[in-house]
Amino acid sequence: xxxxxxxxxxxxxxxxxxxxxxxxxxxxxxxxxxxxxxxxxxxxxxxxxxxxxxxxxxxxxxxxxxxxxxxxxxxxxxxxxxxxxxxxxxxxxxxxxxxxxxxxxxxxxxxxxxxxxxxxxxxxxxxxxxxxxxxxxxxxxxxxxxxxxxxxxxxxxxxxxxxxxxxxxxxxxxxxxxxxxxxxxxxxxxxxxxxxxxxxxxxxxxxxxxxxxxxxxxxxxxxxxxxxxxxxxxxxxxxxxxxxxxxxxxxxxxxxxxxxxxxxxxxxxxxxxxxxxxxxxxxxxxxxxxxxxxxxxxxxxxxxxxxxxxxxxxxxxxxxxxxxxxxxxxxxxxxxxxxxxxxxxxxxxxxxxxxxxxxxxxxxxxxxxxxxxxxxxxxxxxxxxxxxxxxxxxxxxxxxxxxxxxxxxxxxxxxxxxxxxxxxxxxxxxxxxxxxxxxxxxxxxxxxxxxxxxxxxxxxxxxxxxxxxxxxxxxxxxxxxxxxxxxx
Amino acid sequence: xxxxxxxxxxxxxxxxxxxxxxxxxxxxxxxxxxxxxxxxxxxxxxxxxxxxxxxxxxxxxxxxxxxxxxxxxxxxxxxxxxxxxxxxxxxxxxxxxxxxxxxxxxxxxxxxxxxxxxxxxxxxxxxxxxxxxxxxxxxxxxxxxxxxxxxxxxxxxxxxxxxxxxxxxxxxxxxxxxxxxxxxxxxxxxxxxxxxxxxxxxxxxxxxxxxxxxxxxxxxxxxxxxxxxxxxxxxxxxxxxxxxxxxxxxxxxxxxxxxxxxxxxxxxxxxxxxxxxxxxxxxxxxxxxxxxxxxxxxxxxxxxxxxxxxxxxxxxxxxxxxxxxxxxxxxxxxxxxxxxxxxxxxxxxxxxxxxxxxxxxxxxxxxxxxxxxxxxxxxxxxxxxxxxxxxxxxxxxxxxxxxxxxxxxxxxxxxxxxxxxxxxxxxxxxxxxxxxxxxxxxxxxxxxxxxxxxxxxxxxxxxxxxxxxxxxxxxxxxxxxxxxxxxx
Numbered sequence: 001x002x003x004x005x006x007x008x009x010x011x012x013x014x015x016x017x018x019x020x021x022x023x024x025x026x027x028x029x030x031x032x033x034x035x036x037x038x039x040x041x042x043x044x045x046x047x048x049x050x051x052x053x054x055x056x057x058x059x060x061x062x063x064x065x066x067x068x069x070x071x072x073x074x075x076x077x078x079x080x081x082x083x084x085x086x087x088x089x090x091x092x093x094x095x096x097x098x099x100x101x102x103x104x105x106x107x108x109x110x111x112x113x114x115x116x117x118x119x120x121x122x123x124x125x126x127x128x129x130x131x132x133x134x135x136x137x138x139x140x141x142x143x144x145x146x147x148x149x150x151x152x153x154x155x156x157x158x159x160x161x162x163x164x165x166x167x168x169x170x171x172x173x174x175x176x177x178x179x180x181x182x183x184x185x186x187x188x189x190x191x192x193x194x195x196x197x198x199x200x201x202x203x204x205x206x207x208x209x210x211x212x213x214x215x216x217x218x219x220x221x222x223x224x225x226x227x228x229x230x231x232x233x234x235x236x237x238x239x240x241x242x243x244x245x246x247x248x249x250x251x252x253x254x255x256x257x258x259x260x261x262x263x264x265x266x267x268x269x270x271x272x273x274x275x276x277x278x279x280x281x282x283x284x285x286x287x288x289x290x291x292x293x294x295x296x297x298x299x300x301x302x303x304x305x306x307x308x309x310x311x312x313x314x315x316x317x318x319x320x321x322x323x324x325x326x327x328x329x330x331x332x333x334x335x336x337x338x339x340x341x342x343x344x345x346x347x348x349x350x351x352x353x354x355x356x357x358x359x360x361x362x363x364x365x366x367x368x369x370x371x372x373x374x375x376x377x378x379x380x381x382x383x384x385x386x387x388x389x390x391x392x393x394x395x396x397x398x399x400x401x402x403x404x405x406x407x408x409x410x411x412x413x414x415x416x417x418x419x420x421x422x423x424x425x426x427x428x429x430x431x432x433x434x435x436x437x438x439x440x441x442x443x444x445x446x447x448x449x450x451x452x453x454x455x456x457x458x459x460x461x462x463x464x465x466x467x468x469x470x471x472x473x474x475x476x477x478x479x480x481x482x483x484x485x486x487x488x
Numbered sequence: 489x490x491x492x493x494x495x496x497x498x499x500x501x502x503x504x505x506x507x508x509x510x511x512x513x514x515x516x517x518x519x520x521x522x523x524x525x526x527x528x529x530x531x532x533x534x535x536x537x538x539x540x541x542x543x544x545x546x547x548x549x550x551x552x553x554x555x556x557x558x559x560x561x562x563x564x565x566x567x568x569x570x571x572x573x574x575x576x577x578x579x580x581x582x583x584x585x586x587x588x589x590x591x592x593x594x595x596x597x598x599x600x601x602x603x604x605x606x607x608x609x610x611x612x613x614x615x616x617x618x619x620x621x622x623x624x625x626x627x628x629x630x631x632x633x634x635x636x637x638x639x640x641x642x643x644x645x646x647x648x649x650x651x652x653x654x655x656x657x658x659x660x661x662x663x664x665x666x667x668x669x670x671x672x673x674x675x676x677x678x679x680x681x682x683x684x685x686x687x688x689x690x691x692x693x694x695x696x697x698x699x700x701x702x703x704x705x706x707x708x709x710x711x712x713x714x715x716x717x718x719x720x721x722x723x724x725x726x727x728x729x730x731x732x733x734x735x736x737x738x739x740x741x742x743x744x745x746x747x748x749x750x751x752x753x754x755x756x757x758x759x760x761x762x763x764x765x766x767x768x769x770x771x772x773x774x775x776x777x778x779x780x781x782x783x784x785x786x787x788x789x790x791x792x793x794x795x796x797x798x799x800x801x802x803x804x805x806x807x808x809x810x811x812x813x814x815x816x817x818x819x820x821x822x823x824x825x826x827x828x829x830x831x832x833x834x835x836x837x838x839x840x841x842x843x844x845x846x847x848x849x850x851x852x853x854x855x856x857x858x859x860x861x862x863x864x865x866x867x868x869x870x871x872x873x874x875x876x877x878x879x880x881x882x883x884x885x886x887x888x889x890x891x892x893x894x895x896x897x898x899x900x901x902x903x904x905x906x907x908x909x910x911x912x913x914x915x916x917x918x919x920x921x922x923x924x925x926x927x928x929x930x931x932x933x934x935x936x937x938x939x940x941x942x943x944x945x946x947x948x949x950x951x952x953x954x955x956x957x958x959x960x961x962x963x964x965x966x967x968x969x970x971x972x973x974x975x976x
Contacts, residue, residue, distance in 0.1 A: 077954040131937050150954065433948065433956040447958070449619050449946040456944035458937040460921065466565040466638065468921040470935075 077431045078153070082107065085205030092206070092287060093317045093341035097383050103419035104385070112345065112385070113430065114154055115210070115291040115319045116411045121149050122191055122214035122296065123407065123438070129459070134473060136188040141476040145192065155200030156210060160271040161479075163259035164190040165252040183479050187259035190214050190249070191296065193271045195279075206287045206315075207279045211268055211303055215294030215322075215407075230328055230376055233305070240334050241376070242327035243356060246298040258481050264299070265306060272307055276314060287315040293407040294352055297323020301335070301342070301381065308338035317341040318382070321410045324355045325378035329362065332381040342382025345414060349389045349404040353380070387413040391424050394432050395441050403441040408434050565919045566641070570595065573693030580694070580775060581805045581829035585871050591907035592873070600833065600873070601918065602642055603698070603779040603807045604899045609637050610679055610702035610784065611895065611926070617947070622961060624676040629964040633680065643688030644698060648759040649967075651747035652678040653740040671967050675747035678702050678737070679784065681759045683767075694775045694803075695767045699756055699791055703782030703810075703895075718816055718864055721793070728822050729864070730815035731844060734786040746969050752787070753794060760795055764802060775803040781895040782840055785811020789823070789830070789869065796826035805829040806870070809898045812843045813866035817850070820869040830870025833902060837877045837892040841868070875901035879912050882920050883929050891929040896922050 084107045089095040091108050100108045125139050125148070140148045142158045165187055196208040231244035253263040262270075272288060279286045288307055292300040297320030304318045316339075323344060335342065346353045362379035389404060390397050392413060403409060415430035433452075436442045440450030460468045572595045577583040579596050588596045613627045613636070628636045630646045653675055684696040719732035741751040750758075760776060767774045776795055780788040785808030792806045804827070811832060823830065834841045850867035877883050877892060880901060884891075891897060903918035921940075924930045928938030948956045 073951060073955055073957055074953050075955075129937070131935055150950070431955045447619055448956075449617075449948070452946040452948050452956075454942055454945060457942060458940040460937070460940050462638070463561060465562050467561055467563075467919045468936075468940075469561055 075429060077429055079110070079429060081203060083203050084111075085203060088205030091204070092289065092315065093343060093383075094287075094315045097341065097343055101383065101385055103422065104417050109414060109417065111204075112319060112343070112414050113411055115212075115289060116293075116321055116345070116407065116414065117151055117154065118156075118194070118210055118212040119215070119291045119293045119296055119321060120407050120411065121145065121151060122189075122212055122292075124149050124453075126189060126214060132459075134183045134479060136185075137183055137479040138189040138192075139473075139477060141474075141478075142192065143476070146194070155197050155203070156194040156208075157197055158192050158194045159275065160193040160267070161189060162191045162193065162211075162213075162264050162267045162271075163187040164249050164264040165254065165257065165260045184258055186254065186257040188214075189479075190264050191268075191292070191299075193268060193275070195275055201284070205285075207284045209272060209275050209286065209288045211272070211288070211290045211300070213290070213292030213296035213299040213303070215292055215296035215299075230378070233327070233331065239330040240327065242302065242331055243298065243325075243378075246295065246302060246326060249295070250299055250302045259479075265303070268303060269306060269310060273311065276311060287317070290316070290318045291320065292323065293321040293410070294323065294405065297321060297344070298326045301326045304340045304342070305331070305335055305338075308335070308340045312338070315339075317343070319343045319345065321345045321407055322347060322350050322352050322405050324352050325380055327379070327381075328377055329379045332362075332379045335381050343385060344380060344382055345385045345387065345410055347387045347389060347404055347410055347413060351401060352405050385414070385417075386420065387417060389413070389441075392416055393424060394435070394443060394446065396443055400439070400441060403439040406435075406439040406441065408437055409439060409441050563917060565917055567598070567917060569691060571691050572599070573691060576693030579692070580777065580803065581831060581871075582775075582803045585829065585831055589871065589873055591910070592905050597902060597905065599692075600807060600831070600902050601899055603700075603777060604781075604809055604833070604895065604902065605639055605642065606644075606682070606698055606700040607703070607779045607781045607784055607809060608895050608899065609633065609639060610677075610700055610780075612637050612941075614677060614702065620947075622671045622967060624673075625671055625967040626677040626680075627961075627965060629962075629966075630680065631964070634682070643685050643691070644682040644696075645685055646680050646682045647763065648681045648755070649677060650679045650681065650699075650701075650752050650755045650759075651675040652737050652752040653742065653745065653748045672746055674742070674745040676702075677967075678752050679756075679780070679787075681756060681763070683763055689772070693773075695772045697760060697763050697774065697776045699760070699776070699778045699788070701778070701780030701784035701787040701791070703780055703784030703787075718866070721815070721819065727818040728815065730790065730819055731786065731813075731866075734783065734790060734814060737783070738787055738790045747967075753791070756791060757794060757798060761799065764799060775805070778804070778806045779808065780811065781809040781898070782811065782893065785809060785832070786814045789814045792828045792830070793819070793823055793826075796823070796828045800826070803827075805831070807831050807833065809833045809895055810835065810838050810840050810893050812840050813868055815867070815869075816865055817867045820850075820867045823869055831873060832868060832870055833873045833875065833898055835875045835877060835892055835898055835901060839889060840893050873902070873905075874908065875905060877901070877929075880904055881912060882923070882931060882934065884931055888927070888929060891927040894923075894927040894929065896925055897927060897929050 084091055087107060090097070090100055091105075091111055097108070125145055127134050127137050127139050129135055138145065138161060142161055145158050146152050146154065146156060191211065191213040194210045194212070196204065196206075196210075201207045229244045230241040231247055232238040233240045233242050233247070250265050251263045253260045253266070255261055276286050276288075288304075290300040290304050290307075292298070297318075300318045300320050300323070304316050307314065308316050318340065320342070344353070356378055362377070387410065389395050389409070394412070395409070396403075412430065412432065412435045416424040416428045418425050432442065432446070433448045436448045436450055437453040438451055442448045442450075457468070459470055461471050462468050572579055575595060578585070578588055579593075579599055585596075613633055615622050615625050615627050617623055626633065626649060630649055633646050634640050634642065634644060679699065679701040682698045682700070684692065684694075684698075689695045717732045718729035719735060720726040721728045721730050721735070738753050739751045741748045741754070743749055764774050764776075776792075778788040778792050778795075780786070785806075788806045788808050788811070792804050795802065796804050806828065808830070832841070844866055850865070875898065877897070878885050882900070883897070900918065900920065900923045904912040904916045906913050920930065920934065921936045924936045924938050925941040926939055930936045930938075945956070947958055949959050950956050
């Protein structure tokens with residue numbers, strides 16, 4: 001094994017990342033034969049990291065004669081930022097996204113990844129631990145959320161957290177503490193509102209308000225639980241109909257709760273209105289970008305619909321990842337009419353975007369004379385950026401329902417996407433290891449452990465007296481309905 | 489839930505740890521009724537830890553009116569050390585252990601826990617990760633093993649590591665790297681030799697050489713794989729017979745390996761002889777204490793047998809935890825004849841000490857006229873310290889084969905043992921949370937996560953460039969056959 005792998009590296013060391021990028025699809029067949037992943041793994045120094053002054057004892061010396069890697073362990077995971085303000089209407093879809101999608105414009109790719117990271121933050125910062133008294137909350141206080149997750153570089157500031165009731169019968173997004181002194185058993189942290197800082201606003205050409213919605217993790221349960229019951233939006237006679245479960249998450253509230261005396265809808269709309277009014281008073285251009293993965297993608301659409309109804313002249317775009325269908329044809333047409341721009345990033349192999357409505361969906365349009373008005377049929381909205389798991393040489397291709405739906409898989413594929421007929425981008429810089437944070441999608445040759453994101457000792461720490469204890473959350477990370485009050 | 493639990497605490501707050509310690513078995517029935525675990529959890533501050541200056545926001549204030557806890561989060565996990573040199577022959581079994589066992593003498597209890605911690609170190613420091621190139625080795629270099637595990641306080645220095653071949657067909661103790669550049673695929677780290685420093689030697693009354701043997705984790709596979717084939721020890725016609733699998737681990741070697749050109753037996757005996765000779769030349773009293781859990785307990789007996797045969801005048805004791813039977817009656821009698829002192833710590837509910845020989849064992853002695861010489865029958869050796877899972881108010885009592893066998897369960901029960909007819913020791917200081925390091929034996933009321941011992945992000949770390957990488961082992965922790973040379 002050791003011999004064959006190292007000789008593979010020697011023979012193909014001329015195959016640099018740049019060469020890989022340029023290779024058209026036909027050559028890719030060849031490059032799979034010569035074991036690209038092992039080569040890339042080596043180029044990326046993924047399988048083990050050494051200190052520069054490391055005098056390894058008892059190990060074979062590192063292979064010599066390799067060209068300097070194009071993307072190595074010392075390469076930052078993002079390219080230098082460029083001023084994209086000249087293209088703002090195109091990048092944000094308010095003109096027309098289509099010309100920028102295939103091939104994918106590098107500026108747009110970068111922005112899609114940025115919003116995907118905002119959506120990913122809602123998973124990375126969520127307290128899933130049922131033994132935690134704060135299960136279902138965000139692990140970090142609002143002011144340092146992005147900093148804790150290494151996203152401060154994106155140049156945004158979180159201005160409000162949004163909560164939704166967890167009694168709604170929807171699969172697996174609700175988490176409830178088993179702890180007797182739980183912070184709250186009725187609500188879950190459901191996302192946040194953030195706003196671009198001055199530098200980022202200048203760079204993109206607009207003061208950007210972001211809403212990021214948390215989604216679900218396990219798509220398998222969708223099959224059982226998303227019944228696909230359409231329900232009128234607004235008054236009972238409305239043509240516009242949406243999935244009743246999604247609507248339930250978005251609109252439920254109860255006076256007896258601490259975090260949902262108002263619904264997620266009311267919380268988020270109040271904050272959007274406040275921010276829009278604040279920045280417009282300063283004479284600034286303001287836009288709203290709503291993002292989310294999975295269920296979060298559905299909530300993003302409901303949120304966009306409401307925002308467009310409430311603030312008609314606000315430029316609104318939705319960038320969703322692996323989102324399901326949300327409403328009927330009338331819902332989609334109304335969104336279009338209100339000028340809401342929707343970009344759906346969809347992995348071909350992912351099941352969730354096929355739901356609800358696997359049988360009854362927009363594909364029935366050509367039978368409209370049979371089905372009537374399609375009032376009771378689900379439809380997707382907006383433009384689709386289609387990704388293919390098989391395009392990445394880093395990923396396993398075998399069936400993995402959870403892995404295909406994983407947001408990090410999406411972000412990896414966006415980062416490597418050049419166009420629908422091109423090879424995976426060889427100089428993609430985003431850290432490939434992230435794919436395996438919560439999945440096992442990476443090929444074994446990369447030696448990245450599957451599902452590696454885990455807390456040291458499940459949060460237990462040894463104190464100065466030698467006892468293993470669960471440290472209390474730091475005061476600024478403890479949820480509080482009072483502290484959640486928005487501030488600029 | 490919150491109400492009933494906090495009122496339970498209020499009603500029974502007079503039940504201090506000291507009161508619990510004194511309570512005889514009859515009263516325990518009562519104390520189980522009044523939910524002792526919740527009370528203890530509160531006294532021990534196990535369920536959440538606050539900083540002294542913690543101004544909790546959004547949480548109920550801590551319950552007031554509780555008596556100062558006897559054992560709290562600020563209590564060290566060990567009592568101050570006492571000079572036990574006056575009782576050295578008794579504590580180390582060279583006189584007679586029996587009078588100290590029931591009730592258990594506190595000095596002896598402390599020493600048993602010390603050796604149990606040495607055995608536990610072989611698990612805590614073992615690299616189980618098949619994606620690691622060092623899978624099957626010790627995570628830390630010899631010189632800092634005890635320090636890394638917080639055992640430096642025991643006053644010992646590791647002088648040598650011992651390796652055994654991993655091809656031996658025994659259940660689950662072998663670990664092999666899937667990594668192409670693995671350090672070694674034929675051998676596993678199997679234990680270590682350590683020696684007491686000057687201060688500890690003065691305290692206990694002797695220069696103490698310790699051998700700690702690593703054991704197995706999962707007892708379920710014992711049933712399938714330990715066939716119980718007795719094999720003569722020494723020459724083929726010897727009366728003394730031992731389990732052939734244990735003997736295989738202890739004696740296998742091969743010239744084609746890096747770590748087992750000599751067997752575990754040869755490695756450990758060479759080091760013992762070297763240390764004995766070194767300290768005897770300085771005119772010191774030297775003793776040998778061999779410890780191990782599970783399979784490690786079996787190896788400890790084989791090691792003691794060989795050491796007693798090789799160095800007849802060396803005081804030798806074995807303190808084993810959950811060890812299986814190892815040999816026949818002649819093996820046991822020969823050990824006794826050679827004056828090897830054996831203390832077997834055994835949890836009643838643990839299956840492993842019942843094996844091999846569940847049907848054919850020393851219990852057949854009274855049928856000796858039927859079975860003949862018992863040459864082919866397994867027997868236990870030495871004195872037994874019997875522990876009972878049900879004695880601890882912290883533990884679940886339901887069937888848990890792995891949990892009953894877990895070494896941390898053993899150490900917890902030793903720490904709480906007063907005598908066979910007494911309540912669990914209320915002022916036991918050893919950290920209860922350790923029980924759940926690799927099991928789920930602790931009662932849910934304690935809110936200690938099950939199997940909490942885990943590495944942060946499975947060893948992945950984010951480097952300065954934002955990439956998640958597996959850092960190389962530090963050079964001093966990389967196994968090397970050259971560096972393993974023993975040094976004083």
